[in-house]
Every structure is written in C-alpha cells, then in structure tokens.
Amino acid sequence: MRLPILIINMKVYPEVLGKRALELAKVAESVSRELGVSIAVAPPVTELRLVAENVEIPVYAQSGDPVEPGARTGHVPLEFIKETGASGVILNHSENRLLLNDLGWLVNRAKSLGLETLVCAPDPFTSAAAAALEPTAVAVEPPELIGTGKAVSRERPDVIVRTVELVKRVNPSIPVITGAGIESFDDVRKAVELGTQGVLVASAIVKAKDWRQKITELANALR
C-alpha cells in the first residue's frame, strides 16, 4: 500500500451496477496517473475480475470469507480474490462486520497469500484491537457518520486523534486511514493533519455528478 492513499469503496450502489464499476475504476486510474497520487478501488465482487484485469491501480475486494477453497457454496475465499488479480481486501467494514476470531484468521491468511488488508473499525479501542492483528492498515469509521457527508475529520477530530494514539501504542508501524463522511478537499486535508495516512471514501465519489472532478479534488489533498 503506497501511502498516503485514497481508497474508493464503490459498495453496491446502483451507480456502479455492472460495467459502470469499470468506468469508475478507469477514471480513478487516470487521475492517479495524472496527479501521481496513490488511489485504490474496491468494486462489487461480481465485477472484481473485470476491474482487476483492466486497470493497473490497486484493486481491493470489499470483503472476504473466513473459509478455505473447498466445499463451500456462495462464499468468497481469499484465494479466489487473489486469482482475479486483486491486490487486497477490505475487512470488517461496518456494513460487513466480522467475528474477532474470523478477522484474526483472515488477516493472517491474507498475509500468507500476499494480499493486503484494510481492517475497518468503528472507534479508537476497536481500531487498536484491529492493529494488534497486524493488518496492512486500519481504517477508523464511526458508523454514525458513514454516508452522511459529515466528515469524521471535521465532526469528530478527537476520534481520529485518539485512534492514532491507541494504534501507535499497540503497533507504531500500522498506518491509520480515515473513513466516514469524507467529501471535500478540506476533509481530506484535515484527516492528514490529524495524523492519518489516507481516506476511505464511498458515496461522495460514487454519487458525485462528475467522478473525475470529485476524485481529483480529493486526491489533490493528498499531494
């Protein structure tokens, strides 16, 4: 994970239904090249291969299941994610929470497969717990701000500061990413000033009228 980073979680918004996910990824790739800023995208799992095969920026799965390849129906083992060409996986997003034990298993297995892990957590204490598992990075996202347009970096700077502090205490080498409500240049700047090394953004980009403009705005704040 090249830091600082802008990670775009496409979720399963109707705006990225089907091949629109690839279009968004292409825009992100183009802005990343133009500005030299690290940008990653997390498309819907049904489009993971399509996107991973057609862009050169890092592609993340939005989740992964705590199972090995085998007699499992409807699950997504990390091996199948890896095989699409994706380079990492988001784990424990507040919309897709994981059992602590499964999370520990997944972070460990991802490491052995060479997949990066971005573990989300809702508050400073659980972020510290996530850091103890030694993922590639931790993203703190107070769930009550997700999708609101009220940036955590503006509304609850204390949450970010405290998260950075607790994570550093557990393991100073784990970077913290800021999520929830991020939608403007200033929100991203603030997130960086508070000690985090990137942002995780969904609705502000996916639902923007002009994808390129919005991605450029946010990426510029990371230059």
Added chain:
Amino acid sequence: MRLPILIINMKVYPEVLGKRALELAKVAESVSRELGVSIAVAPPVTELRLVAENVEIPVYAQSGDPVEPGARTGHVPLEFIKETGASGVILNHSENRLLLNDLGWLVNRAKSLGLETLVCAPDPFTSAAAAALEPTAVAVEPPELIGTGKAVSRERPDVIVRTVELVKRVNPSIPVITGAGIESFDDVRKAVELGTQGVLVASAIVKAKDWRQKITELANALR
C-alpha cells in the same frame, strides 16, 4: 427452468479456481447441446460474469444477499447477479443458510427481477416450508450426505418420497430436485423414479478426472 435438469454447483473448490470455472461451464454447455438435456451451472461469484457472458446454458449464482443496491459493502444484491447475465440463484444451500424471513424476501424479489430461484432444504418439512414461498424449484439435500458420494436417492429414498409428498400438498406446481451425494447414472435415475425432476450435483462432477465423461453420464440419466 427447463425440466428435468442437471444443476452443477461448482462451490469454491480449488478445481474451479479462476478461469477453470469457465472451462467447466463450457464442457457442461457442450454436453447439454449434444444430448439435448437441460444443464445449468453455478460458478463462484468472482467468475459469475465471465461464465454468464460466455455460455448459453443457464447460469446460477450460488447465493444472493437480502439487500437492495445501495450503501452495502461486500454484499451481492440480486440486481448485481442479474446484471452479470445470470438467470437464477441458489438460495439456502446448507453451506449458506438463510434466515426464513430473508429467504421469503429474496424469493419474492428474485421473482420481480425475473430471476429463477432454487431453494435448498435439508428435510421434508423444511422443503415444504420452502415450497410455501413459491420459488422456481426446491432441492432437498440432507446435509449429512452432501459430498459423501452416498446418494440420497439410494441411501434415503424415504426422504425424497416424503419431500415430494409434502411439497405437493403445499403447492403441487413446485418441482423438487434431488441433491446430496449424487454421483452416478443410477443415482440420477433413482432420483427421477422417486418423483423428482432433476439433480443438484457438486463434488462428483467438479472433482471428476474427466468432466465431460461424468457430466455425460449423469445427463444421460435424465434423457
């Protein structure tokens, strides 16, 4: 769903990792054409689009999530399944069980989206419950026989007979499919003789040394 049918659940066996899933689907398509027997395939979700775009036999998702498109991370709404070109979805497989209420919601929503539904159930009573939801078909699969090579049609013919009877009582228009342990021509024949209209097969095909030979053997029993 054209009956009788052979439905191949690829699960996430290592044998179908990545593009091998498409190879298996291609073999199934070829046998289906050759013999004129209805065959459907259910590939891993990461390969759903790849398979659905490249074969003309019916393609089913192995599962679907009870959510609408929107702010959901890592889920698979039925709309995203439909968009890949798949024509149906397997629900409540014993390896991916669903809440009764979610199952009711999914069957109903699939219907409104024009997706077929194959609802699995472990025994006669839950099969009858599944039939009450009015899916396209019900598959009875005693979980203790799944993946064993001990065909339910040989080992527990009473389970199948009783399932057909209870499902018919609830709604005589819902076809019953036989699953669990099916691995030979005779197993399929027996399943049909007991009143079911097809078979759901996984390991016997996926792990066969010769996919074409095994699919041909089982499909021949449905002619």
Added chain:
Amino acid sequence: MRLPILIINMKVYPEVLGKRALELAKVAESVSRELGVSIAVAPPVTELRLVAENVEIPVYAQSGDPVEPGARTGHVPLEFIKETGASGVILNHSENRLLLNDLGWLVNRAKSLGLETLVCAPDPFTSAAAAALEPTAVAVEPPELIGTGKAVSRERPDVIVRTVELVKRVNPSIPVITGAGIESFDDVRKAVELGTQGVLVASAIVKAKDWRQKITELANALR
C-alpha cells in the same frame, strides 16, 4: 395452547428488569383467572425459572437455540427451557430471527420435548412457510408495525386475511395469532374478526401505566 389467547412478550424492556417480570406475570395470572381468558407470558430468560415457578398460567421462553445440551457456551437448549417449568417457546420473532433450517429443527425438537411453539413471521408467505413446519401456532407480525401502536389489524387487515388464507391452505389445523402494534380492545376484536385466534402484545402492556387495566382491556376482547 388454549385458544383464543393473549400472549404477553415482555421483551427486555427496562420495565421488567429483574423481579418486575414476576410482578407482571402475577398480574396476568390474576386477570386470566378473573376473566377466564387464556393468557401466557414470555419473560426475559434470566427470569424464566423465577416466573415459571411462581405462576400457573403458561410461560414461554422468548427464544431458544438450535443446539442440544452439551459443550455449548451461552446457549439456551430447549431442554433447559423445559426444565425451568416453561411450557413453550417463541421462535423467529423479528427481533430474533432464525435460519429456516434451524427453525425446522427447533419446532421438531420442541414437539418431542412436549414444548409448544409459537413461530413468528413477517408476512403471509413466510407465515405459510412457518405453518408447513407444523408448530403449535403461527404469529404474523409485520416488522414495520411492531412497537408503533399502529395495530396491524387496523392498518393492514389485508395482511391478516391473506395470512389466514395461505396458512389454511398449507395446514388448516394451525391457528394464526395477530401481532404488531396491538394496543386496544378494538385492535384485538378486529384481529379475531379477521380470523385469528389471539394476539401477541409487548409494549402496549409492558409500558402501560397500569398493567392490570391494560391486560384486562385486551383480555376482555377475547371473551
């Protein structure tokens, strides 16, 4: 289950914390005797034994876990419910939903243990599915009306009528109970007129200023 019946789900409202649950059960018992109306209570599981040992009206657990006695931590097998003296269990309440397969297992096991089962369902189709499992009774409760004071019998009489119709088609011997939003004499009357044989009530009673008065009002509508 003596019909028609008023079933009081105490949930875990602060109003029934600790021994207050027994007080409410005592009031219900007293009204039941006075009016000769069948009333059952479902206290918090921490008070199940206390209540079951001290009242003579039927006592139901609010839920049960799909496990046998053994190496399970924090679960509530049906055997442990039975042992407290409770006579039944509510299953699949919309606040405690169950996997279809587990629900089938639980209804069956409860039967073999001599425990009654009240299976909740959110709509007509899932109610029919629940009926196919042959529980003691089915309670239809549209989740969007629970706790609102907008009685399903007034707001959505069509839901009740359709539920009674579909359940009857599946198994005419399974009684239907009306839940969600019931709070007055008229609501209960209406539920009975629409073909159901009792009501499942929570907040209207638990949060009433005068428990005796409210229980009397609702029970009177079942005379």
Added chain:
Amino acid sequence: MRLPILIINMKVYPEVLGKRALELAKVAESVSRELGVSIAVAPPVTELRLVAENVEIPVYAQSGDPVEPGARTGHVPLEFIKETGASGVILNHSENRLLLNDLGWLVNRAKSLGLETLVCAPDPFTSAAAAALEPTAVAVEPPELIGTGKAVSRERPDVIVRTVELVKRVNPSIPVITGAGIESFDDVRKAVELGTQGVLVASAIVKAKDWRQKITELANALR
C-alpha cells in the same frame, strides 16, 4: 477478579441441567472457602439468578448480547445479567463468538455497569486484540483443544508464552487466563508457570464423577 483464579464454565452440559447448576456452584463455593483459592462459576443463563442469589463466590454469565434494555426479544442485555447478582460475563467464547465491534461495545458497557469481563480468544494475535479492548482479563483457548483433555499448557506451551508476550506488549496490566483441555493439577501448575494467572475449565470438572475432588485438585494447584 481476585487472581490467580479458577473459572468453571458449566456450559449447558446435561450434568448441570436445572438446579444441578446450583449444586455444582455450592461445591465450588465450599472448596473456595476451604482452600482460600479464588473460584468463579458460569452457570447456564436459565439458572443465573438462582446461582447468583445462593452463593457468595463470583458468578459469571456465559455470554451477553450487544443490546441495551428495550424492544429486543430473547436477548440478554448486560443490565439483566447485573440484576441477577452476577458479577461478570464471559465474552467471545469460541462456542459463542462475537463480532469485533460488538465485543468492543460490550467490554466498554460492562465496565460502565461495574461488570467484569473475561474475553476469550483462540490464539496469541486475537488475544492481543482482545487485550487492546481493556477487559478485566483475557483467556486464550485454542479451539482445537477445547473439551479434549489435552491441556493447552502441555500440548501448546508456545501458544501461551506467545500470548502472554503479545498481551503484555499491548497492555501489561491485563492478566491472561489459560483455557482448553485443562484437567489436572499439573496442567494448572504448568499454566501458571508459563505466566498466566488462572485457568478456565469446563468438561474436566462438570463431567468429573466427583465434583469436589476435581475442583479441589485444580484449585490446589493455584495455592
């Protein structure tokens, strides 16, 4: 939590069905007094009040639900546990695993209610994560050894040593308890020698022919 401690998880073994749970608790209380060793018991939730009201040693719930008192059916909020007289709660036992986020919420809420928390974890990394949440204590229990009679302290001393090391790094004030397979005086001694401050035991005691003898044997190793 007075350390070192012997914590008896009764699970829901048939041996502690109904009031037998109180009998076992009484024996534990008697041994605790006799030897002056700290012993706590975790009875089935249906007997939690009965036990908590009748013994003076610490009583723990086997689990708790991440909900506040209110419109919840079949759940066990921490407030209801506290009200029975219990003094703590076991969280995230491998037979009752919790979402990381819920675990964080529960540990925090328990603290504010004055309830102790024993958080279980299957391996060193998740134990460290659990410690980051600042519970009263962490119990490391490799799930593959639970109930086997193969004591983790004998079979996998490396797991314990590594857990103590990682937990200490995260927060040196959180004690570690050893669980899984403990069944003899030597197993307990070994657990203490490896740096842990007590043991969590289930089957070895519950299924012993002579409860008093077995509890005495294990408690003696903590003197």
